[in-house]
Amino acid sequence: MDRRRDRVHALLEELKALLGDGGVIEGAEVAQRATSFWDARPHQARAIVRPRTTGEVSRVLAACHAAGHPVVTQGGVTGCSMGADAQTGEIALSTERMRAIEAIDPIGATATVQAGVTMQSLQEAAREHGLLYAVDLGARGSCTIGGNVATNAGGINVLRYGMMRAQVLGLEAVLADGTVVSSMNHMLKNNAGFDIKQLMIGTEGALGVVTRVVVRLHPLPSSRNTAMVALQTFEEVTTLLGRMQREMAGTLSAFEVMWDNYYLAATEPGGHRPPLARDYPFYVLMEAEGADPAADAVRFEQVLEAAMEQGLILDAVIPQSESERRALWDIRENFEFMMANRTTYLYDVSLPIREMAGYAAEVQASTAGTWPDGRTIIFGHLADGNLHLFIQPQDDTATHAASDALVYAPLTTRHGSVSAEHGIGLEKQGWLNRCRTAAELDLMRTLKQALDPKGILNPGRVIPPP
Ligand SMILES: Cc1cc2nc3c(=O)[nH]c(=O)nc-3n(C[C@H](O)[C@H](O)[C@H](O)COP(=O)(O)OP(=O)(O)OC[C@H]3O[C@@H](n4cnc5c(N)ncnc54)[C@H](O)[C@@H]3O)c2cc1C
Structure with missing residues (x-):
């Protein structure tokens, strides 16, 4: 034990000599940082090293490699799969001084x-x-x-x-x-x-x-047109997506869907002001970017009006200023308050768009059956086949593993994936084999072994043990 402590001490002294003043922080300075954006508990790293150049990163890794010491790389630590969350004893390599x-x-x-x-x-x-x-x-x-x-x-x-x-x-x-x-x-x-x-x-x-x-x-686009609209059915949401893509001639840049459970939670007292009534089944926030401000606005509004006249869109709001536009985006992007005082399990799955409505209904039914006092919130980047779910069980006996099973198990038959954009990190390894074949996992292990034979980089993350 003493010999191990001495080795780590010697390694840290070497890194301090390599990086100079402010290059390595330890002790209370590390513990006063949060683990991540999502986890306010104290940072667990043995030390945070802060190189400034590629050359310094190279010397830090060469030293850690020689010592066989685990290193976790940290950027903004906003990742949603705990990939950058330092584990006890790890050295965190932060890129916070590499900002040129x-x-x-x-x-x-x-x-x-x-x-x-x-x-x-x-x-x-x-x-x-x-x-x-x-x-x-x-x-x-x-x-x-x-x-x-x-x-x-x-x-x-x-x-x-x-x-x-x-x-x-x-x-x-x-x-x-x-x-x-x-x-x-x-x-x-x-x-x-x-x-x-x-x-x-x-x-x-x-x-x-x-x-x-x-x-x-x-x-840089010179025009931007935004609307939040309400719809009755998921099928109509997909019809609107196809129509907007076709009729806005490839300029549609965002199409964010929110189930009613998301909109209700986002606009509850203390949350965002609701720009549309709160009793529609689906809401979509969409944006198109183009190069002709006058003509683009006319086109955008014409397409919306036609969709409303045909009953495809039930109601719509078009922001009249940048602050009104920002307020609409805040409904979609600023959701942390929905998690206050509630245990929340956050998910990022992908699946074919045609499977989404059935999948969402299945997860809502199974979570409601398991945790009748809880709530399930669904939203996402529809056109990318990407849904996010917040599962909030409101039940002290609930576990993350039980929630994972309800969210991930139905993906297999629907040809989905346990990560659309957040990655695997420490959180989802146990489920990777549901959406990757054994041969794919073996190839991942072969690449890891070839490039990091001692397994010092982000150990225990992404690739599950054989
Ligand atoms: C409010 C909010 C909204 C978000 N929305 C989205 C979204 O819409 N889409 C989306 O994809 N993500 C989203 N995220 C997740 C997150 O922002 C992204 O995953 C982002 O790319 C992570 O960047 P980061 O610098 O914070 O990386 P970190 O969290 O620091 O690290 C993430 C992973 O990358 C590794 N890493 C970091 N830097 C390096 C490097 N230089 N070299 C090698 N490995 C490195 C880490 O080890 C870790 O495994 C959201 C997060 C928050 C908090």
Whole structure:
């Protein structure tokens, strides 16, 4: 025990010497941080190391690899699967001092950034050049580009621009033993050999630490039209999606569905002001982005009016200002208060759109049958085949495992997945074999073994033991 403590002490002294002042924090300074956005308990890491460059990340990992010490990589720690939550004794490698936006190329429409740059700061920097960084999600102020790469983040604009994988052109990463793999491609096309960046996108930090990224930018839209609408049936929601996609000629950028249980919870006393009556079965928040403000607004309203005249849309609200638009988005994005004083199990599943209504009804029935005093809240990125669920049992005997079974088990026959965009982390390993074959899991283990033979990077996460 003493020898182990001495080894860890020696490793931390080595890391302090490598990183200099403020490079390593320990003790009370670590414990005063929360575990994550979702978990207010004290941070559990033995120490948080804060490199500033790829070279420093390389030296930190080489030292940890030599010592065989576990390392968890942390960006904004907003991830929803506990992948970045430090476990007792782990060293957390934070990218919080890697916040440089190195270059924006307006001609090639690319940005080159360090991994710790937040999503919002890149969005703002791109906007100054008349460009759009298209991945967008509620944690934009804290989540990092490195975290977005590692989780293959989705969010609210996937329908128009794709997930993070579609934005990454190149990246630089450090492998477990400190080897730097620089693959800073700037082109849309490059089929010269294996596409190395794909090893890091969506692999949740299990194969390496991403240190720099080249992302695509898009032309900044000059018009944006938003509406929240109410509908009677899920079938009509899907009809509206098809119509909006067709009639807005590919400019539809968001189509967020909320079941009545979500809208009721979001607009209960103390929550958001309801812009529409609270007794409709479905609500959709949708947005289209284009290049001709006057014509786009007319077109958007014409399509909505026609849908209302035909009875497809029961009621609608169109914001008249940016603050009104923000208030509509707050209903969809600011939901933390719904969890106050309630045990909440959060889910992120994907399944074919045609299966969604039946799946939602099945989960609502089974959770209500199991926890009659609880509530089930359903919403999501409909066009991406992605639903989020909050299961709130209101029953002291309820367990996360029991809730998992009610949510995940029905996915198998419906060809769904236990993670649409949040990843597996520490939370969902036990369910990975429901949506991945044994051969796929074996290949994941082979890659992990090849790139991180001592298993020091994000140990125990993503890939279940054989
Ligand atoms: C309010 C809210 C709304 C959200 N909405 C969405 C949404 O719509 N869509 C969506 O996809 N997600 C959403 N999320 C989840 C989360 O924001 C994303 O998963 C985000 O990409 C995580 O970024 P992060 O920097 O916080 O990563 P972290 O939480 O710090 O890390 C997540 C994972 O990535 C790894 N990692 C982090 N940085 C690196 C790196 N540089 N190199 C290698 N591995 C790394 C970590 O080890 C961990 O496994 C939401 C979260 C919140 C709090």
